[in-house]
Amino acid sequence: MTTWQMEYFRSPSKRFRPRMRWWLPGAFMENEEIKREIEWMAEAGYGGAEIIHFFQIPNVEVKPSDYGRYGFGGPEWNDRMKAALEAAIPLNFQLDFTIGPLWPIATPAIMDKNDERCAQGLHVGTIIVTGSYSGEIPVPATIDPERNYKLTAVTAARQVEGGETVGNLKTLELETAVDLTHKTRGKRIEWTAPDSGKWCLFGFWSQTNGQMNDSIGAPVIDHYSKASADAVTGFWEEHLFADPYIQSLYEKNAGNLFCDSIELNATMQGGMYGATPMAVAIWSPSVLEEFRARRGYDLTPFLPAIFVKGLYQLGAGNRTDGNSEYDFAEREANGRIRNDFFTTLTELFRDNHLRTLRLWANGHNMKLRYQTYGMTTELTSGLAEVDIPETESLGFRDSTDGYRLQSGAVHLYEREIYSIEVGAVMGYGYKQTWTGHDFGLLWQLHRGFSAGVNQAVLHGMSYETASASGHFEAMFKWPGMSLMGSMFSNEWGTRQPTSRHARALTDYIARSQYVLQQGKPKVDLAIYRHHIDGIHEGMGTELTPYELAGYTYDFISPCLLETPSAKVGEFNGQPALAADGPAYRAIIVDMRKNTVSGDWMSSDLPVETAERLIALASEGLPIVLVGNIPCRVVSYPGSIADLKIQESRLQERIAVLLDRRTVRLVPDQAHVFEALAQLNVVPAVQFRSGLPLLSARRNQIGCQYYFLYNPSCDETYDGEVLLEGRGVPVRLNAWDGSANPIAANLFPLGRAGVKLRLAPNESALFAILEEWPEGDGLESPKPSGTGKHVVMDCWSLEVEGWSPGDQPTSTKLEHIEVELDELRSWTELPELRSVSGIGRYRTELRLEAHGGNRNSVILDLGEVSDTFRVFVNGRGIQGANQIGRRIQIGEYIQFEGVNTLEIEVATTLNNALMASDPNRKPQECGLMGPVTIYYNI
The missing domain is CATH 2.60.40.1180 (Golgi alpha-mannosidase II)
Structure with missing residues (x-):
């Protein structure tokens, strides 16, 4: 670490600073206010903002007849973006832009929800046939009969006589599955079953899902179609970049094109979030053709196997291990057919959607930052076409393992940045703290940093709308229009008291991110994992056995083992996978939990991946297999006979793998660490x-x-x-x-x-x-809490209380004074029970003559909520630890004299909002202590 690197650490540049998600009310803004808010964010220590065209919220100055000018990509929007870019670029404050208004992705270039470029679902209707059938192809109740729908395929399969009922029907005989599409005449079919058994006739219908982007009333696009992605970028070219000067500003700014998590539903008939589960699959017009070309067999006869009820709807179930409503009796085939379907969707999403957006963005000096989860796709493959992968604290429920679903791809694709949308917590608007354990923002962020994340994007901050008209006027209340913060925390802008202390927190994050973006990541273990998680599967916040043992690790998948960097080299004298990158010391082929039963099961493993593991082990890389030996391949080769051949080959290759010198088989995770020790693989x-x-x-x-x-x-x-x-x-x-x-x-x-x-x-x-450029001085030891100490109980407290002013965006400041003989939460003080704001605690103290090291005089604040500043004898202490709250104050103290100590504490706005929101509960806040000074240690 050179002298200049230490200077960069002390004062990190904008590129290392956290970013702010900035919710905007369409183009109904003022250029001067845009400039003011950008300047505040820059001054508060943020390095950039992510601009989101949220809902259009007209202000009273604009006539309804003029609203059309204020849409996304319209003249007023472009003028506001010009003002934002002109304000940001001189400050080196980088602006990112969502690819379209709000989410999911939509574009004004596609406004007809029956357009084939819109997101689609595949619906299935059934009828039982014995003998001959002549009539209408069955149409399911999940179809919206008022809108266009299209026949995609007709198939049939015989039910197993006396078979079990799985899902909606008795199981079907796989070898009888037949494509009857060629026999259709319009919406009718004539067909005679080949024997006297009971046959199920399936009609498969595609329909655009009817899902709308509420910001502009446009339908959500098909995320698997290049034509849809081209429509999005085409609108940018024709409208947002129509003015060459504005285009030049975007390109000079060099920000990111951003896409949020993929909140798609196969159908809207069951609702949007927490939808009623329905047997409708995500679809795109090219799936059958692309499936045949990419997988080598025809999906059409096997389409019944893809209909896991609720799987393709947000919040309706992540059960990728679940049964289809129309499963085949040959159970070993169903999951593999679905895997092939999911893999095809993954590749279409990657090749048609992500690649199109990335190439367009890169062509305009921008990068693509994308949250690629939310669908039944394999996460790691898609990230090959993303410049900056992003995760989130909400969808992955603050799970370090959830973040690791992408960290292996980040590291093996050699991405410099792994970003996180942090701070969205249901019901914590104006309540979420920076430092608390109850979803405190730093609690969330630290978990991300531990799992490979190195860039924070705070969720979020609303533009300060000056006025609102129409139905929005009823929502326009103090402390201002919160476009999302009233439901999902938080408003991190100037409307909260803690904003006064923002710079100390953003400096801390920036310095942490500076370190976490240096050089290359080094990770102890690569844990093999192949599973389609459905809609961002959270894994819990409890520590895993690997974390308890001190190991760092990434999850890696079959496609990651095929990357050019995934070869054995040497790091620190030992074999390592991707030695110039993460330098994994070993691969663990672990079990995984079934998403339905919760039981542990062996990982699915392609034969090609087994071959790859043999090659890596032959070069000396340690590999540990956990639990049951993998015996199931990932894909269906087109027939049961070929499947059995593939699984036989897999078992033979696993036997060869186990014969290698650096390979171990252990019964469970508890025995992994003994095997790793034998292989000389210890945590860094x-x-x-x-x-x-x-x-x-x-x-x-x-x-x-x-x-x-x-x-x-x-x-x-x-x-x-x-x-x-x-x-x-x-x-x-x-x-x-x-x-x-x-x-x-x-x-x-x-x-x-x-x-x-x-x-x-x-x-x-x-x-x-290797070398220390600044001399040989050693950091002085800090006291452990023993020796001489002084506990301070008596304080004078002056509070600047925040309450509603004359306008929704104005805040009235009330002065309150309280004398304390004991430190307590404001909620326990009658004068402050429903007060939010800034509290300044003052006291005086004397210390005995001190002959020791002044650095050993430590102020321990005890409990504080939320953020604070410390002043000793009128001098502010810069960089006080807001989590540990133990601060060296020796250089500020005068011995044999009176010292004044002031602690300034800022709260959230929660308690002040209880008067207007009866659902809010009091939140402990203020300086609760005990406040202790340790010295002469």
Whole structure:
């Protein structure tokens, strides 16, 4: 870490700073207000904003007859974007733009919801036939008869006599499945079954799903169609880039084209979110043709197998291991047919949609940032066509394993940035804190950092609408029009008291992100995983066995093992997969849980992947197989006979793999770590305390960087941590930007043991440098909470209370004074129970003469909510740790005299909003302590 790198760490540039999701009311804005809000975000320490054309909210100055000018891509919108770009570019404040208004993706270029370029579903109607049938092809009730629908295929299959009922029907005989589409005449068919059994006749109908983008009243596009993606980019070319000067601003800004999570439903008949489960599949007109070309067999006879009820609807079920409503009796075939269907959708999404958008964006000096989850697709393959992959805290439920569904692709595709939309929590509008354990933003972000994330986009901030007309006027209340924050937290702009302290938090995030974007990631393990997760499957927040053992890991898939970088090299004297990148020390072929039963099951494994594992093991890479040996291939080869041949080949290749010297088979995850120890695969970070830590590592020539995090919400980590690396250990303080070498115990195999104390939810940054450019001074030890100390109970509290002003966007400030002989939450003080705002606590103290190191005088604030500043004798302390809340104050203290101590605390707006929202509950806030000064240690 050079001197200039340390300077960049102290004052990170805009590129390393967190970004803000910025919700805009269409073009109903003022250029001066746009400029003011951009300047505030830049001053508050944000590096950029993601612009979203939310709902159009007319203001009272605009006549209804003029509303048409204010739409997305219209003259007023383009003028506002010009103003935004002209304000942002001189500040080096980068603007990102959603590909269309709001979400899911829609474009004014397609306004007819019956257009074939709209998102579609495949519906299935059935009728039981014995002997001959002449009549109408069955149409299901899921079809909207008032809109266009199209016959896609007609098939039949014989029911198993005496067979079990799965889903909607008795199981079907796979070998009898037949395509009858060629026998249709319009909407009728004449057909005679080949024997006397009971046959199920299927009619498959495609229909646009009727899903609308509410921002502009346009239908959602087909995400598998190149024509649909071309319509989106074509609208940009013809309307947003119609003015060459505005186009030049977009290109000079060099921001990202952004797409949110894919919130598609195969049908809207069951509703949008938490939909009534229906047997309708996501569809696109080219699926059958593309499936045949890509998979090598015809899907048409097997279409009944894809209809897992609710699977293709948001919130209706993620059961990709579930049965179809019309399953075949040969159960081993059904899941593989569905896998082939999902794989085809994945490839169409990647090749037609993502690639089209990325190439267009790159052609205009922009990158594509995309949340590619939300459909039944395989996540890692699609990320090959995304410049900046993004995850989210909401959809993945703050699960580190959920974030790892993409981290392996980020690392093996060598993407520099792995972004996260952080801060959307249902029901936490104006309640979410920066520092708390109850979905605090840093609690969420630290979990992401631990799993490979290195860029935060806060959700979010609304434009300060000055007025609203029409039905929006009734929603226009103090503290202003919250376009999303009243439901999904949070409003992180100036309307909350904590905004006064934003810079301290954004500086901390920026310094953390600076470290996490240096060099290349280094990850201990690659865990093989092939599974279609459906609609972003969360995995829980409890620590996994691998995390408890101290290992870092990514999930990798068959396609990732085929990337050019996935070859065996050497890192730190040991074999490593992708040695110049993540340098995985071993591959774990683990079990996974069935999404329906919850039972552990072996991973599906293509024969080609087994061959790849044999090749890697032959080059010395350790591989551990867990639980049942993989015996199921991923794909269906077109017939049961060929499937049995494939699975026989897989078992033979697994036997060959197990015969390799560096391969182990263990019964369960608990035995993995003994096998890894035998193979000399140990974590890069080892903790010597009963409490586990999470970590992330970056490698740069001459330097190893470590991010360490205590995920506990109530226990402090206090012990030694062993870090892999040779050189000088340096503690990097992300709160104040300092970098100090520290004393360390040296261990064999190039490991440094450092003492570490981390409060619940606290993180730490370390670097191990080959050379230290700033001298030999060591960081002074901090007190452990013993020795001389003073507890301060009596305080004078002055509160600046925030309450509604004369207008919805104006805030009245009320002055309240309280004398305290004990620190308590404002909710326990009658004068402050329903008050939000800024509190300033003042007290005086004397300390005895002090002959020791001034750095050992520590102020411990105890409990605080939410953010704070500290002043000692009128001097503000920069970079106070908002999580650990233990602050060195020795250089500010005068001994043998009176010292004044002031703590300024900012709250959320929750308690002040209780008066207008009876559903809100009091939220503890203020300085709750105990406040203690430790010294003479």
